[in-house]
Amino acid sequence: METDFFGASKNDRAPAFVSEGRADAEVLHVFGELDFAAVSEFESALACNVSLGRVLVVDLTPCSYIEASALGVLVRARAALGDLLRVEVAQGGIVHRVFEIAKVPHEVVFEAAYRPLRLVRRAGQSGPADSLPLRAAE
Amino acid sequence: MSQEEPLFRSVSSEVDAHNRAMSIPITEVVRELVDLLGATTVAVIGGVGETRAVQRWMTDREPQRPHVLRFALQVGMTIASSADREIARAWFHGSNPALSDQSPMLVLRNQPLHDVQAAVLAAARAFSRRVGPGASHPQSRDESAAGGPLEPRTRDGVG
Numbered sequence: 001m002e003t004d005f006f007g008a009s010k011n012d013r014a015p016a017f018v019s020e021g022r023a024d025a026e027v028l029h030v031f032g033e034l035d036f037a038a039v040s041e042f043e044s045a046l047a048c049n050v051s052l053g054r055v056l057v058v059d060l061t062p063c064s065y066i067e068a069s070a071l072g073v074l075v076r077a078r079a080a081l082g083d084l085l086r087v088e089v090a091q092g093g094i095v096h097r098v099f100e101i102a103k104v105p106h107e108v109v110f111e112a113a114y115r116p117l118r119l120v121r122r123a124g125q126s127g128p129a130d131s132l133p134l135r136a137a138e
Numbered sequence: 139m140s141q142e143e144p145l146f147r148s149v150s151s152e153v154d155a156h157n158r159a160m161s162i163p164i165t166e167v168v169r170e171l172v173d174l175l176g177a178t179t180v181a182v183i184g185g186v187g188e189t190r191a192v193q194r195w196m197t198d199r200e201p202q203r204p205h206v207l208r209f210a211l212q213v214g215m216t217i218a219s220s221a222d223r224e225i226a227r228a229w230f231h232g233s234n235p236a237l238s239d240q241s242p243m244l245v246l247r248n249q250p251l252h253d254v255q256a257a258v259l260a261a262a263r264a265f266s267r268r269v270g271p272g273a274s275h276p277q278s279r280d281e282s283a284a285g286g287p288l289e290p291r292t293r294d295g296v297g
Binding site for chain 2: 012013014015016017018019020021029031032045062064
């Protein structure tokens, strides 16, 4: 992604890819519109998150649009990774419809698949805040 | 039984939100944003590709776009002071008609802050007024005075 001095993307419609290491899998969250201009970046992000023997979850629940060539990237990735690749889409969205029509394997989730991590302070707990545990929000 | 206290602090006015977001250390800004929005969303707003970077911002690394994170916290506090925190999260993710149907989160990531600051703040104010308890922000300016919505753009950027 090309960025300016302050780190902002020069394409104001560019999607965002954020990877998150979980105990059971690597997760690649895709935000925004996955159009033709973003396909090569999407492919790179996928490749960067492939680890030997680890499940890779592509979270498309925050993705609002997917172009056919991006779907092609996922089909090729599925062929290479088999069951180690899981694709999650939000129930009822445009992306879900595209996957249904194209008959590309996917899992449907009913809400955002990622659970925001929250810092929690238990009553009576003291000490610096950065020593507090991070855990999934309920 | 343990009782959990969120790190994110509610504020009573927009001025409080601004003062707090601009005055606390950046590590604290990141912590409160993570508490409010989650590490994944903070990574998007902060312009990075992994949540691990966000974890580092809370300890020893300086984020590359601290001004954007401070502004996001200011906006987040403005919304969360009049709405549920879950609604504040949804606002950052949702396609916003006042921002040319883009999500505030991606607007903050993809565009220079000075270009979008007024529009994002105006959209947040308008939202707060609608979901909040009546006139909870008497000091709010009109949306038009704050810069109004972003110019509509087509998918290929021409328009």
